[in-house]
Amino acid sequence: MSSYRKKHNPQKPVKPKPAVQPDPEYSNPGVERSIHTDRLTSGLPYQRPVNPKEVDRLIREWDERLLDPVTVSFRDGKFYVVDGQHRISAMRKMNGGRGIMVDCKVYNGLTYEQEADLCYKLDKAKKRLSLSQSTNVLAESGVDAEITEVKRLVENCGFIWALGKSHGKTGEIVSTRALVNAYRLLGGASFTRMLQLLWDTWKGDPRSLTAALLAGMALFVKTYDTELNDRTFISRLSQADPDEINRRGRADFSTSNNALRFARVILEKYNGQRGGRKLPYRFRG
Structure with missing residues (x-):
């Protein structure tokens, strides 16, 4: 009898119970x-x-x-x-x-x-x-590779990236956008070269580290790269007052390109002395 029942009344397959989804776990919910x-x-x-x-x-x-x-x-x-x-x-x-x-x-x-x-x-x-505040946090957190690298190179050259919190100390760079743009324009090696030229020329004088002068320096180094003699730059530009460079750069109304204004003044100071090799004008604009 039991075999007949099994044959003519087969058992319905048992549906597996749905797996119970565990509650989401957070390693640090606070x-x-x-x-x-x-x-x-x-x-x-x-x-x-x-x-x-x-x-x-x-x-x-x-x-x-x-x-x-x-x-x-x-x-x-x-x-x-x-x-x-x-x-x-x-x-x-x-x-x-x-x-x-x-x-x-x-x-x-x-x-x-x-x-x-x-x-x-x-x-x-x-x-x-603000831009400087967000950049400061990214620099402290280390999650942004570009910002971390800029900060490392700046500090390796003896500067302090103050990020909008200047205390008037020697070597403080307050600018955010100009410094990051300089790194993007030049790449690590030339960016380091630019910073070293700034330090060897003006020894961290805050007047030499304005956003506009940094932009001008980046364009100057990018334009003249292999033609530029670092020793000549340091010798000639160290005799130039950063205030004069800033003043003359701001007074140039022939172009709206701020970096170009200051790069022109730097070029003039580089070529200004008698004798020695002079650099040709190669800026566009």
Whole structure:
């Protein structure tokens, strides 16, 4: 009987149960907790400097319901503020300059470079970064190969890439766009040559490191490349006042090309002395 049933009433195939999809796991989702501001460390190099006007604006428009938790990284036993230093400054100011408990989202295990990258992404999403600020964060995070290389070459030649935060020190380059454009125009080797010429000629004088003069130098080095004698350049241009080069470059209204204006002045100073080999005019325009 049992064989008859099996033959005429075969069992229906059992459908496999759908695999249960595990909940997504995040290696570092962040933990929300309240922390006293006295325990928070801010002002890291990758952060925007605290702007008092921005702090006052926050106070005027203060609305607790619109505030996100302060983004914090717990590293090496300290709580580092990645995003929210303006909010903290505003809260302290409203509390008479005294510390206060604030809501934070704390991430564990981030490296300094990962903090900088997170800061960049948070600020970029809120469209709060200027070009120099975003470049500074990328330089600190190391995630942008081009910016990292520019920073390395600048520092190898003895300069400081101040990225808009000049302290008036010798060798500080504040310009962002002109420096990156110079690297793109020249490539690593010629870019390094340009920087070395600047250093050997004017020893890091900030007046020789304006955006316009950097652009002019890049065009000059690109144009004359193999014809340019570095020793001659240093000997002749070191006698030229950077203020004069800047003044004359700005006063040239024959072209709207800023780099060309300053490259012309540099060429004139290079050829200005009696004797010695002179360079022909090869600029376009």
